[in-house]
Amino acid sequence: MDETAPIRDFEKLLRETIGLSMETVGASVIRHALKRRMTACAIPDLHAYWAFVTESPAERQELVDAVIVPETWFFRDREAFGAMVRHLREHRTGNRPLRLLSLPCSTGEEPYSIAMALLDAGFPDGSFQIDAIDISTRNLVHAERAIYGKNSFRGTDIAFRDRYFEACDGGFRPHDIVRRHVRFRLGNVLATATNAGQEAYDVAFCRNLLIYFDRETQGAALIRLRQMLADDGLLLVGPAESGLPPLLGFASVRFPRAFAFVKAQAARVKPAEPPAARKPPPAPAKAAPLLQAKPAAPPPTPRPFAQKAPLAAPSAPASDRAAASLAGIERAADAGRLAEVSAAAERHIAEFGPSPDAFYWLGLAHDAADAMEDAMRNYRKALYLAPDHQRALAQLRLLQQRRGDHSGAKALADRLDRLTKRSGT
Ligand SMILES: C[S@@+](CC[C@H](N)C(=O)[O-])C[C@H]1O[C@@H](n2cnc3c(N)ncnc32)[C@H](O)[C@@H]1O
Known part of the structure; x- marks a missing residue:
């Protein structure tokens, strides 16, 4: 049974909406997500599910939630937070509240870590605001609920938990002073408005997202981030992503293990166009602002989405x-x-x-x-x-x-x- 063609439609949809590169994540991740969503919707036929997904923004959001990887934890790659503090101390002028961005914020550990690091460094309550953005509604619900289990506290240095969390049913919850500095919002790095009418960000964290994109999408995302960042702003990326910003007009700050960048002198370094720049994603739809990909061509003759039967005895879990x-x-x-x-x-x-x-x-x-x-x-x-x-x-x-x-x-x-x-x- 040829299921390649319809799966390609889904691959294309996910590439166009969230920038996911099949080369990186592999078709089986998509197949697995499709299987889960088709079961949840009680739609056994892949083509019928395609028709449903193209009509329903809510189901497109569910499919995205099923395919993304939310892996994150508090103070992940800790040196980034030190670089942020140093940068803000050196560059802060005036008394306006600092603006920081965590995109993608996943389940909230990163933006809450930013808040804790700034409070620890003596930035007064209310002197900064963190916009925390992610494409997954499920992650954002978790982030707003803000109850974290042991997987969110990794490594040996978790003294911050005693200072900033209270134990509650199901784990630990950050104190109000941490939570009130973070504003969560649904958004897509490929579609986020580039700050028109708003002040630019002093610091932008965009970590462990670009690795899942193809080159073209990495370029598009970095150009957006560049537009959202103040001229003297700091960009932080993940360890596996540190080769990318220099290709798009950023210069390394050379803070060890922080993967931190500033805009290279605009006059000297013109940001390179990403290879074969992608046309900007279409404007967000009202019902689901993130998943605005156009439905692909009508699906061909319906064919069931074959799942291979389990091979082992059904009695074993x-x-x-x-x-x-x-x-x-x-x-x-x-x-x-x-x-x-x-x-x-x-x-x-x-x-x-x-x-x-x-x-x-x-x-x-x-x-x-x-x-x-x-x-x-x-x-x-x-x-x-x-x-x-x-x-x-x-x-x-x-x-x-x-x-x-x-x-x-x-x-x-x-x-x-x-x-x-x-x-x-
Ligand atoms: C591995 S987590 C990274 C979280 C955090 N920045 C960190 O480094 O720990 C990746 C997150 O990217 C989000 N994501 C995937 N595609 C996105 C897109 N196009 N725009 C915004 N967020 C996206 C996923 O929902 C997921 O929460």
Whole structure:
């Protein structure tokens, strides 16, 4: 059964609306999200679901929520917050409230960390305002509710929790003084109004989003961020994204491990057009301001969206079967049976959905077969689902080194280093 064509329509829709690059995240992530949404809507037919999605902005939002990765935690890549404080101390003039942006803010850990870092640094209550924007309504509901479990507090230095949180049912909640500095809003980095009529931001955090975009979309997003940032503003990106801003008219601030940039002198460095600049996304629709992609061409003859039947005995819980399947793949890899690894990892993804470990094993099998591009693609898919997947990071770093991408390899080595320190391994 050929389901490639309709899946491509969904891929295109997601690329046009949220900038998701299939090369990075892989079709199985989309297939899995589709399966979940089709089950939730009780629509078993892929074409009928396509028709529904193109008519319903609310369902497009649900599909986006199903496909995005919300991974985040408090004071992630801590040095960025130090760079922000230093920059604001050095550049602050006058008494107007500072304006900061966290885009994407995911479930709120990043903007609340910004508020805590500024309060810790002595910026008075009310002297700053943080706009926190994300494309996922589900994440924003979580962020507004602001109850965080242990996964949001990683690493050994979590003293900030005693200072700024109270224990509550289900975890910890930031104090009012932290929460009132953050304003959450639904928005798309590719469609956000570029601050017309508003003051520009003094600091913009745009971390761990650009990695999921293709080059063209990365360029479009960075141009928007540049427009939203004050002339002497600071941009912070994620560790894997630090090679991008210099291509778009930013200069590194060289604050170790902060991945911080300022606008290069406008007179000296003209921002380069992104390769084949994408036309700006259409104006937001009223019902769902974010998901304004035009419906694609009418779907061809309806064909059911075939899901492969589970292979193992239905009596075993799926999580047990998935764990057993991964253990089998690892045994095959240990024994050097790489063709088997590859086939079993593909089967695993088809049966249980996208899995960072399965992508890692697939990457390794390609790696062993010297298929470098395929290997890198699969390691990146693993990292999309689990940004802290140490083995995928390590392998990807080696490959980047082999390709002569020393700055990329160095960024990954630093990331691994931090992870190792954090986990104490
Ligand atoms: C991995 S989280 C990063 C959160 C935080 N910045 C951090 O570094 O911890 C990625 C977030 O990007 C959001 N996102 C994906 N595409 C987006 C877009 N086009 N515009 C705004 N947010 C987007 C997702 O909803 C998700 O919450």
